Every structure is written in structure tokens, then in C-alpha cells.
Amino acid sequence: MNLIVLTAPSGAGKTTIARRLMAEVEGLRFSVSATTRDPRPAERHGVDYFFLSPDAFRERLDAGDFLEHEEVYPGRFYGTLRQEVERIARMDDVRAVVLDIDVKGALNVKRLYGDAARTLFIAPPSLTALADRLHARGTETEKQVTTRLERAKMEMATAPEFDAVIVNDDLDAAVAETVAHVREFLESRGMRDEA
Numbered sequence: 001m002n003l004i005v006l007t008a009p010s011g012a013g014k015t016t017i018a019r020r021l022m023a024e025v026e027g028l029r030f031s032v033s034a035t036t037r038d039p040r041p042a043e044r045h046g047v048d049y050f051f052l053s054p055d056a057f058r059e060r061l062d063a064g065d066f067l068e069h070e071e072v073y074p075g076r077f078y079g080t081l082r083q084e085v086e087r088i089a090r091m092d093d094v095r096a097v098v099l100d101i102d103v104k105g106a107l108n109v110k111r112l113y114g115d116a117a118r119t120l121f122i123a124p125p126s127l128t129a130l131a132d133r134l135h136a137r138g139t140e141t142e143k144q145v146t147t148r149l150e151r152a153k154m155e156m157a158t159a160p161e162f163d164a165v166i167v168n169d170d171l172d173a174a175v176a177e178t179v180a181h182v183r184e185f186l187e188s189r190g191m192r193d194e195a
């Protein structure tokens with residue numbers, strides 16, 4: 001199983017880059033995580049996340065259904081479902097499973113999978129730019145933005161622990177860099193380039 005793990009402080013552009021990556025490189029599939037946070041207006045259950053109640057999340061945790069999970073923000077749980085990753089990895093046309101998870105989850109996955117996982121840290125050009133992007137996206141309350149910016153400082157400090165750091169200043173350049181890393185990873189894993 002090959003895993004591409006994208007991680008970043010909230011608002012750095014990880015979701016935007018992940019979408020472009022999946023469109024450009026063949027054979028990648030996104031693993032849909034479970035979360036206890038509320039859906040944003042455009043988000044759909046089973047597509048962006050499996051939106052679970054705190055009780056349902058706890059039940060699945062107790063059943064051992066998560067490959068990893070974290071309380072990313074106070075009272076807000078997120079987790080990678082084993083079944084989801086295994087289901088995707090079994091698909092014929094899939095060369096790698098893409099995970100979009102927080103820094104702690106990403107480091108756990110690296111510990112579990114070693115060379116079979118490639119961890120890419122997407123960094124904002126600065127904390128000021130990060131704040132601007134979160135405000136511009138407008139999906140969180142002011143209080144939630146503050147919580148995310150506070151956590152971003154801890155997250156930025158973990159950057160050297162990842163296989164690569166990609167600064168998302170110019171979006172096209174960041175996408176190109178991400179695509180290059182992913183192609184190199186797939187090649188190193190003996191995956192034929194079909195693009």
C-alpha cells in the first residue's frame with residue numbers, strides 16, 4: 001500500500017492543492033476521514049468527510065476502526081478509517097491513497113508505514129498570509145480562526161519532521177512541486193507513470 005500524506009496548518013491551501021494534485025496525477029484516491037465537526041455549507045457526507053456524532057465516533061474508536069485519530073481542536077475529533085484506506089488500496093486503478101490529516105496524525109502514519117508513506121507539509125508563506133486566507137475563506141467564526149492560528153505555530157514547528165516542505169505562496173508553483181514529489185514517490189515505489 002502506498003500512502004501520500006498531505007499535512008498543513010489550517011488555511012495553508014492543502015485542500016486546494018490536493019484537488020489539483022488528484023486532477024493531474026492518475027491513480028490517486030482520496031481517503032475520506034471521519035470527524036465530529038459540523039459540515040460546512042458545500043460539504044457532503046461521504047465525500048468531504050463522514051460526519052459523525054461524538055457518540056458514534058467514540059463507538060468506532062472503541063471498535064478499533066481507526067488507523068489513527070486526533071482531537072485536532074478541543075472537542076473536535078478527526079480520524080482515518082482503516083476500512084476506507086484498505087478499500088481504496090484494493091482498487092485496480094489506484095497507485096496511492098491520499099490522506100489529508102493533521103501533523104500528529106501524519107507523523108503517526110509515517111511511523112506505521114515508513115517508506116510506504118510520503119509525508120508532504122504544505123506551509124503558508126507566513127502566519128500573516130495564513131490569517132488572511134482563513135479570513136478570506138470565511139468558513140470559521142472569528143474564535144475558530146483564532147484557535148486555528150494558535151495551533152498553526154505548533155504545527156509550523158514540526159515542519160522539519162516531514163519528508164518535504166512545500167511553501168504555498170504561488171499556487172501553481174506549489175501544485176507543480178507537489179506533483180513532482182508525488183511522481184518521484186510513485187516511481188520509487190515501482191509504480192508506472194501513466195500520465
Ligand SMILES: Nc1nc2c(ncn2[C@@H]2O[C@H](COP(=O)(O)OP(=O)(O)O)[C@@H](O)[C@H]2O)c(=O)[nH]1
Nearest residue numbers: 010011033069070072078079080100101102105
Ligand atoms: N489526524 C487526523 N487529522 C485529520 C483527519 N481529517 C482531517 N484532519 C485534519 O484536521 C484539521 C482540520 O480540518 P478541517 O476542519 O477540514 O479544516 P481545514 O483544514 O481548515 O479545511 C486539518 O489539519 C486536517 O488535515 C484525520 O482523519 N486524522
Ligand SMILES: Nc1ncnc2c1ncn2[C@@H]1O[C@H](COP(=O)(O)OP(=O)(O)O)[C@@H](O)[C@H]1O
Nearest residue numbers: 010011012013014015016133137168169170171
Ligand atoms: N497560493 C495561494 N494564494 C492565495 N490563496 C490561496 C492559495 N492557496 C489557497 N488559497 C486560498 O486560501 C484558503 C484556504 O485554502 P484551503 O485549500 O481551504 O486550505 P486548507 O485545506 O489547508 O485549510 C482558500 O480560500 C483558498 O482558495
